[in-house]
Amino acid sequence: MRVFRGHSRPVPSPVVLAIGNFDGVHLGHTALVRRLAELARERQLVPMVLTFEPHPREFFAPGSAPARLTTVREKLELLADCGASQAMVCPFNARFAALSAEEFVDQVLVKGCQVKHLIIGDDFRFGKGRTGDYAFLQQAGARHGFTVEAMGSVLIDGERVSSSGVRKALAAGDMEHAARLLGRPYVMDGQVLHGQKLGRQLGFATANLRIKHNPLPMSGVFAVEVSGLGERALPGVANLGVRPTVGGSRPLLEAHLFDFDRDIYGAHIAVRFVHKLRDEQRFPNFDALKAQIAADAAAARAYFKL
Incomplete structure (x- = not known):
C-alpha cells in the first residue's frame, strides 16, 4: 500500500x-x-x-x-x-x-x-x-x-456492526462476539522487545510487545494464536495489561508460546486473542503469581486441546 x-x-x-x-x-x-x-x-x-x-x-x-x-x-x-x-x-x-x-x-x-x-x-x-x-x-x-x-x-443477528460494538465486546471479555463483528479474531501486532526477563524467572518465557493502544480496549489473560514466526499460527497464553504484581504502569503484551524456544527478538508478530481466561489481578508474591501463570497455561492448553 x-x-x-x-x-x-x-x-x-x-x-x-x-x-x-x-x-x-x-x-x-x-x-x-x-x-x-x-x-x-x-x-x-x-x-x-x-x-x-x-x-x-x-x-x-x-x-x-x-x-x-x-x-x-x-x-x-x-x-x-x-x-x-x-x-x-x-x-x-x-x-x-x-x-x-x-x-x-x-x-x-x-x-x-x-x-x-x-x-x-x-x-x-x-x-x-x-x-x-x-x-x-x-x-x-x-x-x-x-x-x-x-x-x-x-x-x-439484528445488531449494527460498529467500532463501539467491538469495544463493548472486548471490554466484556467476549472475544467470540468481537470476532463475529470483526470477521476475524481481534489482533494486536508489534515488534518483540527485550523485557525484564521475569517470565524466564517464573518458568514461562514470553515475547514482549510494547502496546501503543492507550487506553487499552481490554486487559486480562487470554488464549492466543501468534503469527509471523512461520507458516502456521502458534498457540499460547498472553497477559495484556500493566502487570500490577511487579509494579508495572505502562501497557505491555506478554505472550508465552507453547513448546517453543527460538530467539525471536526483533521479529514483528501478530497476536490473535481467541478466548479470555480471566481478568488481570495483583498477587501477593511471586510464588502466587507463578502458580497462577501455570494454571493459566494449563487452561489455554485445554482450550486448544493440546
Missing part, C-alpha cells in the same frame, strides 16, 4: 475514495472497502482510503475518547488486505478541524485526492461543526465532477 501523509500534495492519479476512521476495520468497514475495490476495477481507477490521525474524538475530547482498537499501522494493513492500494492519512489538528465542509471538499477531496467517485458510511459527517453530510457531498460532486454513494450498515 502506498501511503500519503496529509493532503497538501495531490495524489498522482484520480481515485475511487472511501472515507472513515476505520478503527478496528470491522465487517462494515470491510464491506465498504471491498465495494471500493470493485468500483475501482470497473472504472480503472486507484482504490484509495482517507482516514485521520488521531481519531477526531481524541482531538476534541482526549480525556473521554474511546479506546483505540487499531494502531495506524494495523489499520492500514487491514485496509490493504480488503483491497485498498493507497491511503491518505490526514493529521487531525486544529487547522484541519477548522476546515469548513466546502473547504474539505475543495482542498482534500478534489485537489488532494482527485476523487472521481466517493463512498462513505451512512453516518459520515465532516467539516467544521459537522455540517457536511451525504446531501452536501452530492451537491458538491455535481459541481466538481465526482459521484457519491453511501453504504448502509451491516447487521449481524
Whole structure:
C-alpha cells in the first residue's frame, strides 16, 4: 500500500475514495472497502482510503475518547488486505478541524485526492461543526465532477456492526462476539522487545510487545494464536495489561508460546486473542503469581486441546 501523509500534495492519479476512521476495520468497514475495490476495477481507477490521525474524538475530547482498537499501522494493513492500494492519512489538528465542509471538499477531496467517485458510511459527517453530510457531498460532486454513494450498515443477528460494538465486546471479555463483528479474531501486532526477563524467572518465557493502544480496549489473560514466526499460527497464553504484581504502569503484551524456544527478538508478530481466561489481578508474591501463570497455561492448553 502506498501511503500519503496529509493532503497538501495531490495524489498522482484520480481515485475511487472511501472515507472513515476505520478503527478496528470491522465487517462494515470491510464491506465498504471491498465495494471500493470493485468500483475501482470497473472504472480503472486507484482504490484509495482517507482516514485521520488521531481519531477526531481524541482531538476534541482526549480525556473521554474511546479506546483505540487499531494502531495506524494495523489499520492500514487491514485496509490493504480488503483491497485498498493507497491511503491518505490526514493529521487531525486544529487547522484541519477548522476546515469548513466546502473547504474539505475543495482542498482534500478534489485537489488532494482527485476523487472521481466517493463512498462513505451512512453516518459520515465532516467539516467544521459537522455540517457536511451525504446531501452536501452530492451537491458538491455535481459541481466538481465526482459521484457519491453511501453504504448502509451491516447487521449481524439484528445488531449494527460498529467500532463501539467491538469495544463493548472486548471490554466484556467476549472475544467470540468481537470476532463475529470483526470477521476475524481481534489482533494486536508489534515488534518483540527485550523485557525484564521475569517470565524466564517464573518458568514461562514470553515475547514482549510494547502496546501503543492507550487506553487499552481490554486487559486480562487470554488464549492466543501468534503469527509471523512461520507458516502456521502458534498457540499460547498472553497477559495484556500493566502487570500490577511487579509494579508495572505502562501497557505491555506478554505472550508465552507453547513448546517453543527460538530467539525471536526483533521479529514483528501478530497476536490473535481467541478466548479470555480471566481478568488481570495483583498477587501477593511471586510464588502466587507463578502458580497462577501455570494454571493459566494449563487452561489455554485445554482450550486448544493440546
